[in-house]
Amino acid sequence: MIKTPHLVAEQAAPAALPKGSPRPWWEGRPFVAAMILLAFVPFLYPAIPPIVDIGGHMGRYKVAADLATSPFLQQWFSFRWLPIGNLGVDLIVVPLSKLLGVEPATKLVVMSIPPMTVAGMLWVAREVHNRLPPTVAFALPLAFGHPFMFGFVNFALSMALALLAFGLWLRLGRLGKSRLRAILFVPISFIVFFAHTFGWGTLGLMCFSAECVRQHDRGRSWWMAILRGAYHAAVMALPVLLVVLWRTEATGGLTHKWFDWDYKWQYLLRMFRDRWEAFDIASAAVVLAVPVFALIHPRLTLSRNLAFSGLMLAATYVLLPRIVFGSAYADMRLVPFAAAIFILAVRFKNETRFPLATWLAVAAVGFMLVRIAGTTASMAIAWNRQKVQLQALDHVERGSRIAVLVWDRCERWTLRRSDHLGAIATVRKEAYTNDHWPMAGSTLMTVRYPAAGWFQRDPSQIVRDPGCRHEGWSVRAALYNLPHDAFDYLWLIDMRPIPADWVDGWRPVWAVKGSILLKHVPLSEAGEEQRLRTLRTVRGPGR
Incomplete structure (x- = not known):
């Protein structure tokens, strides 16, 4: 016979107190109700729960709910x-x-x-x-x-x-x-x-x-x-x-x-x-x-x-x-x-x-x-930060194609909640973004936009600097290989300072500290004044 380890109780749990006996406060219904209600508190204020993957999930919910009636979504997504x-x-x-x-x-x-x-x-x-x-x-x-x-x-x-x-x-x-x-x-x-x-x-x-x-x-x-x-x-x-x-x-x-x-x-x-x-x-x-x-x-x-x-x-x-x-x-x-x-x-x-x-x-x-x-x-x-970043979508036309790049600061402890923030553009603007994650056998949505090349899906939005523990695009390589004609906008989120010539062909239309939305324009239309404006605008958290 297998013997029970002596460190755990051999006997069953003691019986409950007799009916009518006073209970300690941690056993009463008010305590139970208070603990359950406390668990609602952290998400009362944010309009969108600021957890890492939620933007991608919400993009999928939008596709599932509105694909049949949205010609924009039908261009890039299928769902079953x-x-x-x-x-x-x-x-x-x-x-x-x-x-x-x-x-x-x-x-x-x-x-x-x-x-x-x-x-x-x-x-x-x-x-x-x-x-x-x-x-x-x-x-x-x-x-x-x-x-x-x-x-x-x-x-x-x-x-x-x-x-x-x-x-x-x-x-x-x-x-x-x-x-x-x-x-x-x-x-x-x-x-x-x-x-x-x-x-x-x-x-x-x-x-x-x-x-x-x-x-x-x-x-x-x-x-x-x-x-x-x-x-x-x-x-x-x-x-x-x-x-x-x-x-x-x-x-x-x-x-x-x-x-x-x-x-x-x-x-x-x-x-x-x-x-x-x-x-x-x-x-x-x-x-x-x-x-x-x-x-x-x-x-x-x-x-x-x-x-x-x-x-x-x-x-x-x-x-x-x-x-x-x-x-x-x-x-x-x-x-x-x-x-x-x-x-x-x-x-x-x-x-x-x-x-x-x-x-x-x-x-x-x-x-x-x-x-x-x-x-x-x-x-x-997190929500106060995201609320400001999402103002970029006020400057985006419905049905646009948005290339999103999020800077990974190399395994910092703080969770990087912007990884799939770009997918909120799918929710609010029926837009295409490159941070959805279709995986064979485990999800219901399929992304199809061959013109985007590598930038069709997650994790193409994550960019890193040399020396990071995980492999991936560097910021410069991602911007160099981005197929400009496949996208209407470039949205840099939580980005470090970068040289202005890395974003040639893109005109800034909105910016806050660390994040900027740029619109695709032919390089011939982006004069020196526009290049200087880009240089002043693309600022990261360290500037």
Whole structure:
């Protein structure tokens, strides 16, 4: 028989307090409501959520919603719905945009993902411990972890749904309603799958591990518990047929970068990566320290149920490659959720010691408030910058072709939120931009504009200086090779100072510090005065 590690609780969680007994404040409904509502705060102010990939997503939503009625979009894009595991936000925003418009619909859906994630975490903790542990709020800021801030919105939605579904799985198991659970989780598995395959796989792992523990607690050996756990979790296996069909029809999309330990270590430190490196790394250290503290403290421990789920997610993180089917950062996406599961596992060994519990609860809520305040400030700073940059679109005709170049400052900690800002031109002006990312088998939109050459799609908009860690266009090479006649405008975003002769043939029509919009004109029309104006206007953050 497999023995349970002594560092985690052997016995089940203690029962809830008797009905009518006063509960500590961190277990009450006002606390739950406050934590969920706090998760809405960071995105209340920005009109567009200022996360990295959101512009490209919004461009796709616009194409899906208006392609049939827009002759401009029809020139460059095609779109068809497919039953693939990467549809989550698209399925909600596209129909909702018919009522609200793409931008408000996107904001409404994206800002709802963190509160859903928080609600899922709280439900899981409540079901496992029969109460909310005082440390639970340490996990809640991970709803705004690196994957979400990077703009993986379909993935983030699927993980929010997976946590909510996991809470339901635990509750039905606790109530002994295994048959009802099996019936419900067939459609639930498809819902989570269509949001994003990753969430479906994570849900299966969590449910399997939790069921193994439940079966063992009912007196079965660990080997039999594993077999029973697999049997119960198998009700969620049907979407694998869609995976086989999807990947059979797909072309390209390599899976590689296995066991890249340097990146895997960095992703642990980057689980909160947003704007301020010291703040984000310190927050990651706090999160990693909480379960360690529980293991060494004489009165605390980890629930076997969630500890095993956390270990399974951690093992999956180690085994996952960095790129799966051409989709990058596959392993990175799992880090905040594995960390959250370990924190949710923390509990008292026996009865709750209220002086210690109160201090833990105050510290956890304080951590939540500090992270929410930091995220809110970061979003406001980013949106204030983007709001000014997007004024360039007031000077662009509808249906224009825009070459966008964004300067990469070589792996700075602060997330570069302008990578797909240019795609907002597709949303507002039905324009073509070169920062959309069609990938075989994983997206629904196709870009076709052969005249643009290399500048048809992402990542042609990213330009770097020599010496950067990642390869790519240099600023000068990109401007030299840009097919001028294929574009009406050149939009340089967050650009460093460049020589005026690099933009010969383009006339500036709008500029702010670091960003400039130029219109294509024959070189003969750009006299010396215009060249001097360009030189004065193309200024970067360092000037």
